[in-house]
Amino acid sequence: MHALPFQERLRPLAFAASLLCAFAAQASSHREAPFITTSPKVDASDFYMFMSYESGRTDYVTLIANYLPLQDAYGGPNYFSLDPNALYEIHVDNNGDAKEDITFQFRFKNTLKGTALTIGDKSVAIPLIQSGTVSDVKAASLNVNETYTVDVVRGDRRSGTKASVTNATGGSATFDKPVDNIGVKTIADYPAYAAKHIYTVNIPGCSMPAKVFVGQRKDPFAVNLGVIFDLVNAPVSVLTDPSLINAGHDDLADKNVTTLALEVHKSCLTAGTETVIGGWTTASLRQARVLDPSPKSGHQANDKAGGAWVQVSRLGMPLVNEVVIGLPDKDKFNASKPKDDAQFASYVTNPTLPALISTVLNLPGTAPTNIPRNDLVTTFLTGIKGVNQPANVVASEELRLNTAIAAVPFAQQNRLGIVGNILAGGNDNAGYPNGRRPKDDIVDISLVAVMGGLCVANGDTDALKFGAACKPSAVPLGATAFKLHDAVDNAVVPLLGAFPYLSTPIGGTK
Numbered sequence: 001m002h003a004l005p006f007q008e009r010l011r012p013l014a015f016a017a018s019l020l021c022a023f024a025a026q027a028s029s030h031r032e033a034p035f036i037t038t039s040p041k042v043d044a045s046d047f048y049m050f051m052s053y054e055s056g057r058t059d060y061v062t063l064i065a066n067y068l069p070l071q072d073a074y075g076g077p078n079y080f081s082l083d084p085n086a087l088y089e090i091h092v093d094n095n096g097d098a099k100e101d102i103t104f105q106f107r108f109k110n111t112l113k114g115t116a117l118t119i120g121d122k123s124v125a126i127p128l129i130q131s132g133t134v135s136d137v138k139a140a141s142l143n144v145n146e147t148y149t150v151d152v153v154r155g156d157r158r159s160g161t162k163a164s165v166t167n168a169t170g171g172s173a174t175f176d177k178p179v180d181n182i183g184v185k186t187i188a189d190y191p192a193y194a195a196k197h198i199y200t201v202n203i204p205g206c207s208m209p210a211k212v213f214v215g216q217r218k219d220p221f222a223v224n225l226g227v228i229f230d231l232v233n234a235p236v237s238v239l240t241d242p243s244l245i246n247a248g249h250d251d252l253a254d255k256n257v258t259t260l261a262l263e264v265h266k267s268c269l270t271a272g273t274e275t276v277i278g279g280w281t282t283a284s285l286r287q288a289r290v291l292d293p294s295p296k297s298g299h300q301a302n303d304k305a306g307g308a309w310v311q312v313s314r315l316g317m318p319l320v321n322e323v324v325i326g327l328p329d330k331d332k333f334n335a336s337k338p339k340d341d342a343q344f345a346s347y348v349t350n351p352t353l354p355a356l357i358s359t360v361l362n363l364p365g366t367a368p369t370n371i372p373r374n375d376l377v378t379t380f381l382t383g384i385k386g387v388n389q390p391a392n393v394v395a396s397e398e399l400r401l402n403t404a405i406a407a408v409p410f411a412q413q414n415r416l417g418i419v420g421n422i423l424a425g426g427n428d429n430a431g432y433p434n435g436r437r438p439k440d441d442i443v444d445i446s447l448v449a450v451m452g453g454l455c456v457a458n459g460d461t462d463a464l465k466f467g468a469a470c471k472p473s474a475v476p477l478g479a480t481a482f483k484l485h486d487a488v489d490n491a492v493v494p495l496l497g498a499f500p501y502l503s504t505p506i507g508g509t510k
Helices: 006-010 012-017 190-195 225-229 327-334 338-344 353-360 374-382 417-423 442-458 478-483
Strands: 044-051 060-072 086-093 102-112 116-119 122-125 144-154 161-164 175-177 199-202 210-218 255-265 276-291 303-315 399-402
Touching (some): 044 276, 044 303, 060 086, 060 210, 060 276, 086 255, 303 327, 353 442, 417 442, 442 478
Antiparallel strands (some): 044 060, 060 255, 086 102, 086 276, 144 175, 199 210, 276 303
């Protein structure tokens, strides 16, 4: 990639501000709203969208939606199946109008075999989801088989044209999901077992074959949860010293998630000459639910769901609902659509997080003073012109990716994405906030922005065109804003070099 002019190289700092700060929560979206804490199976924890960096796949886009966070590997005997009464979706806006143009819909089904043993003169059902070792996709020893379907909807998610995604081998529209990593005695080689569940698929309306994988993965996010939620219970000297970037404890280091991953050729996601796409994931439940006081034997569910779909989870750019949206509106944000995001504007123009950080770190007066934060409004809702802003953008909160910017090999990726290479004089324009890769340390990037890095870069000459008020003198922290970090290094989390990129989940016997 060619080097950008100096002003253009600084401009991506602006987009980082759109995350408005990960610092107070940093779990991207784990348990971020009151209602979703009651329904963890439909809790979206992270959303990733990036140009594939696996060799030979550089014209493909990988989309990853993680659900059901904070899974302990020993969580048997039922482990972590997804909700058959839920609708999981990944949406793509390919013309910048804040409305979905392509939606991938995932539905799940859990089939109970009712495996039994003869005990004396009776056949008695076993209490486990497995009766022996597991190595194949349809292992006879699995007592519960989880399968799923994927539909592609073009146009409105509810009224558009729907068609089934099918297996390129055999044409089936039903896919097997691997059982979770129970342990080495049950599944001796989990990586090999899971790899059998990566399917090459045909997407109606797309001339290029795609890939899909759904299954348990090691959580790729890193966060010092306990310390952060305890009013950022870490010394300022640690948080401002780059040499201590990994001094904290990653509370997700021993946690798994459930991943919904697609790899789709960019030509099947873009429209016309527009190369920028926006993406987000949602989960919906039926409007009504009735509990059966006397569930039938042989059935896993004791509830009946019906009525219209009601969206209960939404995630595009990370950390938005977690640390930007006020507590009274968190459930409302999860139920909202990008086209209606103007209703949340005050949380961006007058953000509370900088003031909270100043208070809990006992650094009074360190919040940027350029209120209203029109710099954040612009970057938060539109993307950066010349980087990942659609030509006809409508202001909305989406994770935006310019598919014309080539992927950077994993070894060359800067953990701070665009911001990191700008500060180092490099050119990693393929990283966050131009999409989001698993390695990108969104927390540290966001800290720099929310505490004033944007205005320091804007200078006294309004170089980035965010207004005269956005200038170095409006940033009490000054150059220290560029040193901020959360004491956890996201770049050290293990990852794979190929689709689905997220690493093998931690097993029940480690």
